[in-house]
Amino acid sequence: MRPLAPLVAASTWRRGVFLLLGGVLVLPYVLLVVAFRQVLSGPAIPRPLAFGLLVIAVLIAGVPLLLDGSRALEIAAARALLGVDLPDPAPTHRGDRETRLRAALWIATHLTVGGLLVFALLSTVPMALAFIAQQFGIGAELLREERFGPLDGRDTGWLTLTGVLLVVGLGYAVAGLGALAATMAPVLLGPAQAERIAALEARAARLAERNRLARELHDSVGHALTVATLQAGAARAVLETDPEFVRRALAAIEEAGRTAMEDLDHVLGVLREPERGRPVPAPQRTLADLDRLVAESRAAGLAVAARRTGDPADLPAVVSREGYRIVQEGLTNAARHGHGPVELRLDVGPDALELELVNELLPAPRRPGHGRGGRGLNGMRERVLLLGGRLTAGPQDGRWRVGVRLPYREAR
Numbered sequence: 001m002r003p004l005a006p007l008v009a010a011s012t013w014r015r016g017v018f019l020l021l022g023g024v025l026v027l028p029y030v031l032l033v034v035a036f037r038q039v040l041s042g043p044a045i046p047r048p049l050a051f052g053l054l055v056i057a058v059l060i061a062g063v064p065l066l067l068d069g070s071r072a073l074e075i076a077a078a079r080a081l082l083g084v085d086l087p088d089p090a091p092t093h094r095g096d097r098e099t100r101l102r103a104a105l106w107i108a109t110h111l112t113v114g115g116l117l118v119f120a121l122l123s124t125v126p127m128a129l130a131f132i133a134q135q136f137g138i139g140a141e142l143l144r145e146e147r148f149g150p151l152d153g154r155d156t157g158w159l160t161l162t163g164v165l166l167v168v169g170l171g172y173a174v175a176g177l178g179a180l181a182a183t184m185a186p187v188l189l190g191p192a193q194a195e196r197i198a199a200l201e202a203r204a205a206r207l208a209e210r211n212r213l214a215r216e217l218h219d220s221v222g223h224a225l226t227v228a229t230l231q232a233g234a235a236r237a238v239l240e241t242d243p244e245f246v247r248r249a250l251a252a253i254e255e256a257g258r259t260a261m262e263d264l265d266h267v268l269g270v271l272r273e274p275e276r277g278r279p280v281p282a283p284q285r286t287l288a289d290l291d292r293l294v295a296e297s298r299a300a301g302l303a304v305a306a307r308r309t310g311d312p313a314d315l316p317a318v319v320s321r322e323g324y325r326i327v328q329e330g331l332t333n334a335a336r337h338g339h340g341p342v343e344l345r346l347d348v349g350p351d352a353l354e355l356e357l358v359n360e361l362l363p364a365p366r367r368p369g370h371g372r373g374g375r376g377l378n379g380m381r382e383r384v385l386l387l388g389g390r391l392t393a394g395p396q397d398g399r400w401r402v403g404v405r406l407p408y409r410e411a412r
Contacts, residue, residue, distance in 0.1 A: 006175035007168070011083060015178025018081035020121075022114020030115065032057060064107075071103035074110070075189050082182040086189055099192045106188035113177060120173075124166050131163030211382065217264070224260030226332045227300040228253045234301055252299040259296070286320035287312035290327065290346065297331045303341035304331065310348025319408040322383045323353055329380050330357040330402050338400060352389075355404040361395060380404070 006012055036057065039050050064070050068089065075086045235249035263284075285293075290312065294304050312320055327344065334342045340360035347354040377393055380402070384391040389406040 007171040012175045014081045016174045019117050022110040023118030026111040026115040065104040066100045078185045084185045102188045128163035128166035131159040224256040227256040302335045306344045308346045334359040353406040357402045
């Protein structure tokens with residue numbers, strides 16, 4: 001049964017449908033050829049006019065072979081019927097000349113092979129069935145006086161064998177042509193080098209956007225949770241003795257939660273297009289909101305001594321946003337892992353923003369087990385690298401220091 005496997009395989013039937021699809025699509029071209037053959041052979045229309053119409057018809061008929069939409073349809077058909085894993089054309093990339101010519105060659109071959117297959121089906125299959133049927137006395141009188149090469153209507157056994165061989169041979173031809181089409185489809189319909197580069201760039205942009213959103217969620221929600229945790233712990237410790245402090249702690253938790261919800265709403269708004277009639281999410285925080293951030297940290301029980309030089313309003317928007325997130329993450333880390341007051345220095349220079357956060361380190365036995373190399377520091381490093389800046393972070397003279405320099409002359 002192994003030799004007959006290609007004839008009964010589901011893939012052969014699907015590929016046969018793909019080839020027949022080319023035969024269906026070539027019919028208008030066949031009708032056009034027949035019509036112009038009659039026009040050119042008859043005297044009704046002057047030859048110059050007929051040749052002019054022929055040139056116009058050829059140009060119109062050739063246009064579909066070079067369209068990006070035709071290639072997209074062939075890719076979809078090859079993927080569904082030939083079982084070939086072909087990527088969709090990049091929506092932002094227009095096909096170059098090489099891609100169009102390869103696709104045109106594929107479509108022309110598809111139409112030609114499909115047309116020949118339809119012709120073979122319409123001519124060979126009825127003849128083969130007639131040869132097989134006459135073995136059982138069906139239609140034998142119609143074939144009795146006919147000759148088929150060395151055979152005539154009286155060679156019933158040979159005619160039956162010939163009919164079976166024709167049907168089986170046609171089945172193997174369909175299987176072979178389908179396998180060849182599946183092999184050649186990636187070569188002629190696959191993406192060109194420029195299209196691959198465009199797809200890789202689009203994928204890199206999507207990954208960068210996902211990483212950016214992950215950093216936004218980590219920094220904003222992480223800061224809010226840190227503030228809420230510290231305030232809740234402090235409030236529980238003095239719940240019976242200092243109701244006023246508990247009231248302030250609850251207010252700080254409420255404010256931190258509200259801020260985190262605003263940031264979360266902004267991130268979700270980036271992930272989906274604003275619906276009609278709904279407002280666009282509020283813009284992200286920048287260093288213009290630094291005083292509010294410092295006040296929130298102080299309300300959470302973290303002593304912050306801030307010193308600022310220059311006006312953050314002079315910074316480009318992207319530098320101001322990333323600088324805010326870096327300061328926010330630095331204060332969050334200081335609240336989680338540090339001890340004592342935090343010294344914050346912000347210097348808006350003529351061509352760069354410089355940030356510095358310094359705080360006391362906890363004694364070694366009290367430091368969290370995961371150390372200082374977590375996602376927060378990695379997120380800060382990614383933000384700095386994306387802007388072409390420089391970050392230094394580590395212990396220095398018994399204190400933890402984070403230094404950041406963000407150039408922004410080119411970011412304007």
